[in-house]
Amino acid sequence: MAQSSAQDVFPVIPGDTDYRMFAEDYADIPGLDIIFLLGGYYYHTTFDTVDRIVPGSMQARGENLISVLKAFTSSSKLKVASERKSLDVVANSDMVERAVFFDYLTWFMVYYPRRVAFVLHNIPTVLFLLLPFFLYMMDPRTNPLLSIFWAFLKGVMHHFAGILLGVIFPVLFAVIRLFFAYPMSWFAHSYLAFLMFIPCSFFGFLIPRAISDRVSHFQGVSSKKIMKVEPSDEARFWGAFGFYAFATSAYFFAGLNGGFMTFVICISMLLGWIAFCLSVKSYGYNSIKSPMFYVIALVPYLLYSLYFGGILALLLIEKTGMMGAIPPPYGFYLADVAVAAVIGIVTGLCLGPIIPICDRWLAKSSILKFLLHFTVVMLAVSSEFFPYSKDAPKRVVLQHTFISTGGNEITGSSYDLAVIDANSIEFVFKHAPEVAKELHVGPSFSLGNAEASPQEAWVALFPISCVITKNGRFPAKANNILERYSQFPHLQTHKPQTTFENGTRRVHLELSLGSLEEIWVTVLNITGPLSGWSFADGKPPAPELPPGGPPSYILRLSGNSDEKWNFWLEASSEEEVRVDVAVLDQRLDEETIHLKGLFPKWSDVIAYTSFLSTYFF
Template sequence: MALRLDGTDVSGFKFLFSLAVMYGLMSILVHSVMYTKFITPLGIDAPLDRFSEARAIEHVRVLAHEIDGRQEGRQGLREAAEYIKAQLERLKERAGSNFRIEIEENVVSGSFNMMFLGHGISFGYRNHTNILVRISSIDSQETDPSVLMNAHFDGPLGSPGAGDCASCVASLLEIARLTIDSGWVPPRPIIFLFNGAEEVFLLGAHGFMRTHKWRDSIGAFINVEASGTGGLDLVCQSGPGSWPSSVYAQSAIYPMAHSAAQDVFPVIPGDTDYRMFSEDYGSIPGLDIIFLLGGYYYHTNYDTVDRLVPGSMQARGDNLYSAVKAFAESAKLRNARQRESLGVSNGSDDGQAVFFDYLAWFMIFYSRRIAMALHSIPVIIFLVMPFFSRFLYSGLWCCFATFYDFVKGMILHTTGIMLAIIFPVLFSILRLLVSSYGMNWFANPFLAFMMFIPISLVGLLIPRTVFHGFPLSQNVSVLKVPKEALSDEARFWGAFGFYASVTLAYLLAGLSGGFLTFFTSASMLLAWISFCLSIKFSGRQLARSSVFYVIPLIPCLTYSVYFGGFLVQFLIEKMGMMGSLPPPYGNYVPDIVVAAIVGVVTGWCMGPLMPICGKWLARSSILQFLLHLSVIALALSSQFFPYSRDAPKRVVFQHTFLTADANQIVDSSYDFSVVDSNSLLFLFKYAPELAKELNIGPEFSFETAKMSNQRTFLVCHL
C-alpha cells in the first residue's frame, strides 16, 4: 500500500531520519566504548613501568594453549600452578633490595555448606592448591593491613579457559611484575592469590579464608573474574559499604561501574570468590570486577586467546594497578582486628553508594545519604510546579486543574512506555507462530534491534496518535495561553513526573539504580528550559524549538544508548545458556525476554523526546512505515540461522554413575540435553550427523524418549 504524504508528513519523515542519524552516530560511539576500541594495547616491548597487554597475552597463551587442560584432577592444573610459581620466582630474583617477596604454595582442605539457587549444598574437599605471593616493603610487619588481589587458574570443563580465567591470572602476573619494575614500593603489603579451585564451587577461596595466616591482615580485596572474553570490565559488586567503590571511582583510569549492577547481580545464578571474601567467610571491603561481553564463548572450547577483545586487558590492567595503589595508600585500610575494634566496615554505615561511569570517560559517585536528598528533588518539583506556575496568576482552582493535566500527561506517557514493551512482546510471539525456530537474533543481535525497535516505537506513539489533541482541564480563555502551549506543558511535566516517580520508587526500594531515571529527569529539565527560552526569543517555530529541546538531551540519550545497548547485548549472549524450559511455552521465553528488554530500552532512549518531538512522529503515515519495517525485519529474520561458529549452540553430554558406596555401581547412563529454548528436536534436525551417532531416527519424540533426571546434571556451562 502506497503512502500518501502531505507537507506535514514529509517534515515528520525528515525528523525521523534526523533522529535515526543521531542515534546511529551514538551507537557507533557506544560500540567503540563497549569493545574498548578507543584503547591502544601496549606491545611486548612497552616500557617496564607500564602495564602491557601483549606481555599479559603471552601468559594467557601458555595457560590456555601450551598447557593441556586446567581442570581439577588433570595434570594441566599442576602445570599451571608450577608455571605461575616459576614466574613469581623470576620476579623475586630481580626485585630490588627494598622489597620483601614471600611466595607460598598452599594446599587446602576443608568442608562447608552454602546456599545455591535456593538449595543447601554441602562440600568436603582436600588437597587443592593455591599459589600466593606477598609483595611488601622490607620493613613491613606481618600484621600490617594488606590488599588482596584474587584470580583463579583452574578452568571449566572442556574449555581452554583463555577468558575464564587465564586472562585474570595473566593480568595479576603482569601487575605483580609492574609493581616490582615500576619502582613503586607499596606502603602496605599486596597479596596476590592465584587459587586453583574456583570452578568447583569456590573451594580455593574458602580454603584460603579458613586456613591461611594472612587472611586476617587483609583490609581490602579485588576479585578479578570473567564471564566472557573482554569488553567492559565492570564492577558488578562492591562492599561492604561505599568505601571500595569510592576508591575505584577516584582511581580508575577507564572507569566501568554501575551501582545498578548490584541490584541485578544477586538474582543471577552464578557466584564468584567475592562471596567468600566479603559475605560468607569475611566482611572484607572489596570489588568484584568481571569481563561481561563475549559470553558466546564462556565455558566452551571456543574460549581461546584469539577471541580476547583487543584493548580489554589493557584497560583492565591500567584500572587494576591504579586501584590497588589507591587501596594500599588509603588511610582507611584496616586489618580484621582494627575493623572489629572500630566496629565498622570502612563505610558500611553509609550504605551502598550510587555511582556510574559515563562511557568509561569519567565516573560520578555520591553517597546514599546524598542520593536520599538528590533523588527526591524531581518528585518535589513535579508536585510543586503546578502551584508555582499558576497560583500567583490564576488562583488555587487553576492550580489543581493544572496538576490534573500533569497527571493525565503522566498516564499517557506511562501508557506509551508500557505499549513500547507490550508491542514487541506480541510481535515476537507472532513471529514464533510462523517460524520453525526461535532465537534468530542470537548469532545476529542486529536482528533484535531491527525487529523490535520499529514496533516498539509504534507502541510509544500510539497514545500521542490517539489523543492528538490533549484533553485539557484548564480553561484556555482564562489563562490566555495557546492551547498548544498548555498541551506541550502537560505532556512534558507528565513525562517528567513518570521518571521522577520511578526515581523515587528506586530510592524507597533501597536499590542503587535510581541514577538512570534521575539523570533523565535532570536532563529533561534542562531541555525544557532551553525549549521555553527558544520560544520566548524566537517565537513558536516548531522546528527550531524542537531542536533546542533535543540538544540538551543528547548527553543523556547517549548514555541511555550506552547502558541499553550493553544490557541488550549481554542479555542476548546469556540467552544461549539460560536453560531448556518445557515446550511448548518454554520456546517463547527467550524471544519474549529479549523483545521486552529492547522495548524497555527503546522507551528509555526515545521517551524523553516524546513530549515535544512526538508531534512530528505521531502520524499515521509514519506508523505505517514503522509497521512495514517491522514486517520486513520479521521476513528477513527467517533467513538467518540462530547459531554460528562465533555464537555456538551449547549442549550437555555427560556419563552419569549411580553408586551405592565407593565400589558398587548401581546404574549408569549417558545424558544429553540442550541449554536454550531450541530443543533436541531442533538439534537432531539440523545436526543429522549427531542424530546418527546417537542412533536417533526420524520417529524420535519426547513422549517415547527416556527422560533424564535433571538433578543429576553437572551444570558446568554456568
C-alpha cells in the same frame, strides 16, 4: 564501564560467578566481583581463544585490580570477619555512605555519596509537586489548582502508558513470531533483535498521543495556554518529568545503588524545556526548529543512554545462550520475550524523554504505518536466519554417565544430552542428523516421549546443573570401561562412628577417587539429618531446596585421583544420611570422542565422563 547500579542489575542477569557463591553461600568474604560485559557468545566455550580478547582489556583489568588492592589494603576500614560482626553499627553506617557513581562514555567518572544523592535525587520530585502551586499563583483565575494537578497527573499516566506499550508491543510481536519460527533467530545476528523490536517499541510510545489527538479531533477540544505552548503538550511534558522524578525517588528509597539514570533524564528534560520555550518565542510553536532545540539539549543524555542501554541489551542477548532451559511451554518463549522486553525498556530510556515534545510531529498515521510495516517485514526476514554460528555457538552438554556401586562394578551406562537455551534437543537432532543416527534416534523423536535424565545425574556440574532442564537420556555401552579403569570412585567408613550424649553421631568416611586420570571436580550431595561436617568452620551452608526433593547439602572437592579424602559427617539422629558421589572426569573414551565429533560446527559441546554412586550411613 563503571556503574553503581550494576549491583542492582547483576542479580537479575542470567548467570552466576564462583566468587559470589564462595563469598556469600559458603562464607562471609567481602570483595569485588568482576565480569566482562561483552564476548559472552564464546565465554566458557572451546572458541574462547586468545585472539578473541579485546586488545587492552586484560591490561586495563590488571591496572584496575592493582588499584583496588592498594586501596583495600591501605584502608583503615579493612576488617576481618570477627571484627565486622562485632561492629554492626559501623557496618550499617557504611551502608548509608555507599556511593552513587557512573562513568560518562568512559571519559570521566561522576561520584557522590549517598547522603548527597538523598538531596539530589529528590529535588525533581519536590519540583514537580511545587510547580502546580507556582503556576496557580501566577494566574489563580485562569489556572485552578486542582485542574493543574489533574492535568499533570494525566500527563504522568499518559507517559506511563506510552512506556508500558513500548514494552508490551515488542513482547507481543516476539510471541507472534514464534508461531512460525525458531526461538532466538537473532542470537547470532544481534542487529536483528534491534531491527525487530525498536520500531514496534517506538510505535507503542506514540500510540497514546495518536489516540489523544484522534479523541481531541472528534471532540473539538480547545484549551487555554499556560506558558505560550499548547497546554496538552505542557501537561505531557511535566507528566513525563514527574514520572522520571517519582522513579528516581522510588529507586533511592528502595535502597538501591543507582537512580542516576532517571535523575539525569530529569535534569536534561529541564534544560531541554528551557531551550524549547525560548525557541518558541523566537520561531513559534509550529516551527520544527523549536523541538530541534529541545532535542539538542538532550544530546549528552541521548549519547549516554545509547551507550548504557546498548551494552545492557547486547549483554542480555549474549547471555541467552547460557541462561538455562526452562521446561516447555514457557521456556520456548522466554528468551525472545526477555530480549524484546529489555530492548523495549532500553528504547524507552533513550526515546522516552523526547516523546512529550516531539510526538506531535511523530504520531502521524504515515509514520505509525511505516513503523508497523517495517516491524512485520523484519519479523519475516529474521525468521530466515539460523540462530547459531561458529562465532555464536549453541551450547550442548554431553555427559557419558557410569553408575557404579563403588569399587569396580558398573550397574548402568548412558549418554545424557542437554541444552541450556530455548532451542531443545529436538532442534539439535533436526539439524544434526548424524548425531541422531549415532544415538539411534528416529525422525519421530519427541522430547516429551523420550527418557529424561534425572536431575541428580547432573550433580557433577553443580551449580550449572540447576539450569539443565531440557535433557534426554540415551543408552550407551560400557564394554571397555573396565579395561581402562582398575577402580572407580567409592566412599566407605574408615573407622567406627562416634555417638555423643546428645544423640548426635559422627560418621568417619574415606573417599577414594579410584584410577581416574583427569578429574575436574568431585561433588557430594548429602541429604538427611546433617548437623555438621569437618570442612570449613564445621557448619554446613544453607541447603539446596530442589522442587519435590529433600533439602540437600552440596560439597565440592578438588584433587588428584591418587588423593584420598578423610572427613566426618555429623547426623542429629539415627535416620540414615544419604551421600551421592559424582566425579567428573575430563577423559573421554573413543565412542564419546566420535559422538562429539559428529556435532556441527555451530555448536560447542561440553563433553565429559561422570561416575555416580550412592551410599547410606
